[in-house]
Amino acid sequence: MTDRAGVYARIIELIEPLNAKKVALTEATTFAGDMEMDSLTVMDLVASMEDEWDILIPLNMLPDLETIGQVADAVHGLVTKKG
C-alpha cells in the first residue's frame, strides 16, 4: 500500500498503540499538541515508519511535520521517490 491513502491508513495503525490520550486521529491531529507525544515516542514512531517502507526520515525533518497529514505527505513523497 504505497498510495497516499494506503500510507495514511498504515500510519494511523502505527500511531494507535502510542495514542495514550486516545484522541481522535485525523489528518489535522498534531503529535505534540493533540496527542502530547514526547520526543522519544515520536522518534520511535519515526523508526517504525522507516522500517515499514524501508525509507529514511532524517530527524531534522521532524520540526516541519506537526500533523498526521503532513507526515503522511512526507512518507508518501519518500516512498514515491524511492520508486
Added chain:
Amino acid sequence: MTDLLSKFDPLIAEHAGLLSAGIRDPFGIVMDKVLSPTEAIIKGQHTILLGTYNYMGMTFDPDVVAAGQAAIRDYGAGTTGSRVLNGTYQTHKECEEALKDFYGMSHAMVFSTGYQANLGMVSTLAGKGDFIILDADSHASIYDGCKMSNADIVRFRHNDAADLEKRLKRLPPEAGKLVVLEGVYSMLGDIAPLPELVAIAKAHGAMLLVDEAHGMGFFGPNGRGVYEEQGVADDVDFVVGTFSKSVGTVGGFCVSNHPKFEILRLVCRPYTFTASLPPAVVASAATSIRKLMTAHDKRARLWEATRRLHGGLKARGFKLATETPESAIVSVLMPDQETTALMWSTLIELGVYVNMSRPPATPAGVFLLRCSICALHSDAQIDTVLGKFEQAAQMANLALHEPA
C-alpha cells in the same frame, strides 16, 4: 504580550506537585561542605555521595590540588579569552600534551566543557549533505550537536548492531557519514558492543566518534575507555571525553590521529567562540590525567566497590538496570515517579545522595535511582548505603523482589 515562559506551565505544575508531597527537591541539592570525594554536608547532615561521577576520586588528590594552586598563583584566575585568541596558556598546551600521552594519539583539543566537546565535534564534522548516525540513547550533548549541524540525522536502536546496519544500508554510499557511539551509556550504566557496531560502521564507509565520558580512567589497560578494553582503538577516528568525571575537574576534549585535525580549532564554533578554561583547571586536569595513566590499584578498587554495591542491591531484591555491573554506574529501576521521588527523598534524609533520573533524560520512560561509585568508597560506606537502601525501600513502600 505573550509570556514566553508559559510554555513551561505543565512542568512548573508537575514540579510543584512533587514538592507539595513534602519531599525534598531532587534537583535543588546544595552541598554546604564537601569533605572528600565520597562525603559532604547537606542541610547540616553528613551525607555519603553516591551520585557524583567522581569515579577515580581525584577531586581532592593532593597533587591535583597543588597543581591548581600553583597555576592560579602563576597565571591568574582566568584567561578572559578564546583558545584561538588570548586564551591559550602554557597550562592549556600541557593539558593537551597529557591527553596525547594518555591516549597515545597525535592530536588533542581541550574544550571548556564536555558538553561543548560533543556539541563542537558532532556539529563541525558533519555538514550539509552528510549523515550523522547516532544511538537512540545518546547524551543530550550529542543530540544538540546534531541539531546544530546541517547534516541529516539518523537514529538507530540502542546498542543494536542489526538496526544500525539496516539504517546505514539506506544511506547513499557516497555520502559522508559519522557514526556516534558512547562507551558507557550513563542512564542505565550499560556498555556498548563496540566491535560489532564499529565493524558495521567501517564496512559502510563511516567515520567513528566514540564518547568515553563515563569510561575514561578505568576501562582498558591504560584506562582510555571501553573502546580500548574492547580492542577497537585502530578503527575509532575521534574520542571525546570530559574532565568532570574521572579527571575530577571540569572541561572536555577530543583526541584523534587524523592528520587534518588541527584545522578544527578554527572552524569549531563551541571551541572558538567561548572563553578557555581557567589555568588552575587545566593544570589540575593535566596532573590528574597523568596520574590516571598508572592508577591500576584505584581501578581495581573501583570495580571491587561497584561489584559490592551491585551484588548487595541485587541480593536485597532491588531491580537493577543491568544484570551484572557493566560500568561504575549502578541504576536501580523504579516503578513510577511518586515512588522514585519518595525513595530518593528518604535516602537523602538518611544521608545518602544518589541521582534521581526520569524521562525524557532516561530511555524508554523509565524512572531510576542512579548510583555512581568512586574508587575511594570504602566497603563500610557501601555497606552503610546498602542498609539505607533497604530502610528507605520500607519507608517508601517499594516492593522488593525475591533474589533469584
